[in-house]
Amino acid sequence: MEFRLLGPFEARQDGHVVEVGSRRQERCVLALLLLDVGRLVTTDRLIELLWNGHPPGSSRGAIHTYIGRLRASLVPYGVRISTRGDGYVLEGEGHRVDVEEFDRLVSQAGVVTDPTERVRLLDRALALWRGPLLADTAEDELRERLCGPLDELRLTGIELRAEAQLALGMHTQVVGDLTSLVRQFPIREQLVATLMTALYRGARQADALLLYQVTRRRLVDDIGVEPGAKLREVHRRILRADHRLDRPGQPVYEVRVRDEVLPWNVGGHPALEFCNTLAGWGQDPPLPGSEWLRGYRTLAVWTGYVGLVDDVAVSRLVALARRDPDRAAAVLDEARVLRTRLYACLTDQGDRRAFDAVARFAEAAAKTLVFSRDVDGGGRWRPNLAAGLRVPVHAVAWSAAELLGDPRRLTVRACPDRRCGWLFLDETGLRRWCSLAACGRSAAETPCRTVARQRAR
Template sequence: MEFRLLGPFESRHEGHLVEVGSRRQERCLLGVLLLDLGRLVTTDRLIDLLWNGCPPASARGVVQTYIGRLRASLTPYGVRISTRGDGYLVEADGHRVDVAEFGALTRQASDAADPAERVRLLDRALALWRGPLLADAADDELRERLQGTVEELRLVGIELRAEAQLALGQHARAIAELIPLTARYPTREQLVATLMTALYRGARRADALRLYRTTREVLVNDLGIEPGSRLREVHRRVLRGDDRLDRPGRPMYEVRVRDESLPWNVGGHPALEFCNTFAGWRHEPPLPGSEWLRGYRTLAVWAGHVGLIDDVSVSRLLHLARHDPGQAEAVLTEARALRAELYACLTDPANGRAFDVVARHAEAAARTLVFRREADGRGRWWPDLAAGLRLPLHAAAWSAAQLLADPRRLTVRVCPDEHCGWLFLDEGGLRRWCSLGTCGRRAAQAPCRSA
């Protein structure tokens, strides 16, 4: 079976439409299960979502009735809804869900070095988008709770595709696609910066400058903030007529998740990525070696991206940070200090003080861990949400402790380039630089030193 959740709910078997769920809540319930295809969803969570936290006394019986109807509709097509404990799951069994396919294609595109391949993958991903998630079965509030990252992932995909189009010299296509989006999302600086670059390349310098002025007015008047460093830098280059804006194919060694720029993954372990401080090679500014932990939001998104916490925890942390920015900033400062001590541990094994600091953080993290077993029987330790805003700090500390106790620590290397210093695992003893695409050319004569 093929299930389409991006837009109105739709199910198909061998290309033919299949009517499933005569009631909106039935389709919504099935959509929730399909978003976690192959994983258990508890009855309490289904009830909470379907009735938005205010269920009737009969809610549990209603859910059981819906499940029975859905089983009757789907069993003839080989779709199994299993009961496990106090919950349900749709067995994977090779069924396709467009949300999962969309995410997989977007992640593949993010990792693709060739801009033409990136455009091809993102064209396929964005073609799956028929509208908001479960457009005919969920309201906006429920949609945000179900999968608030889907819309964000779509925007990231559009931004990635536009940057790849610029690398291929397709600025006219990028302009046509980005203009309506920047009107809808006027504070999304990544979109604006890319559109300004495309306009400049299309000999529309005045339009690019006008767009910057409009965006700055919205940011200042509505949010009370000035544009970020990247948008200001694009504006400066447009004003100067900088020829670097005309150069297609400039590599971007960064990963963008939830509109956050994270370090390019070269370390091979989350604790190493935590130490690799530069996101976005060949950006000006910032210079190599600069800070990527610009805010607490970046820390939380990074922890989710490298798998130290789950997406639900990331969304919860972003919500908490908006309501308590002072505490969020204090945790961020502590995380930066932990990162410096971990880097010292990995590059100077004789630094006992640094090891003691990391150990104390790891001990605090260990007290927050809870064991969760997945539907397939496997399990792992996760930092508990009860840790609040300190959750990503605990997650990073626990990951650091695991690496320091692992024999692989002896294979950690330091990139020899004086402007880099990134850490990476070299278990085969063959790598000489963190990434040949970034600084390897300059460091070609210098061997990496063991950390």
């Protein structure tokens, strides 16, 4: 059975609305049990909430009567209310409560790093919100007591979705979603900062700066405090037209392949591009949003994007990962280990342990390679698809071995800014800047270094 509490109270069975509880107070008692589904709710708490601390003398008898009627109406749908001590428990197995699902989706979205997945989860969560909690059932006083945590969670979900939408270039959508909300919550700084960023990206710099001034005035006049550090930083960057504001917390350039957000190819070799799936190598932890290698599907799509496997292989790998997510996650962890060792190997020729680790990966890959014909009639070594989900790891390891055996490894450069660290080949010896501008520094401020020579000194 499905219960909807976010908005008018509804009970549904097989998609159809069913009548549960003939009186408003009965439905209110049911809702209070559903808000703590699977947990004990004491009779005293039900009385205190239902009558807001001023119960009539017959309150205990009334609660007992309400529970009896609810049990009778819920029996046909397999919903059970159990008596435990001086209280009741609504058994939650097999039933769906929108509040519980809303909490789960927002919490899940808070830990994912892929902005597309985060938007998808939060769209599902926010779609459950049909209005104020128990809009037609609870009294205003009760709703205010119950709804505080849910209102905060909803605002947090909106903020998380807006940030993810900005990362996907959806600033117009963010402006539309947040403008009225900021009027409703004018001193909620996270909302204001996100809306200012969206306005700036939409070429509305003056509107963004005006919003800051209005918000600062409200904070100072109403509360007596200045804006917080994040809001001040967004304001400062807008004044400076700082290009990092275009993609806060993640590298500047990206491409989309099969709905996956991938780094732009600028390194000059697949092994370098693999290392560049993580910007901010010097940061611990890395910069928020800098991790490109978010999931196995991203790894498989990226491997095809740089030409290490063909499109047919990518489709097969994606399907395999969908059928065996645990194995796919283990291979992704293995790929990240390879990436860390390869980066260390390329940036420090003296790191024998890192070189030996990459060599073991390469030797394992060599045992799976097959020599096949290209469309142009030539031949090339490719990882055998019989290796299953490990194909991308083998492909990258073989590419890494190829680079480590090539004199071009001596021309690998890295941006010295610890917030960046991207690698690229520079056979001319003339490039002195980070082509991604991920670190936000100009060539005049920070020239890039030749990795091999820097380490040799």
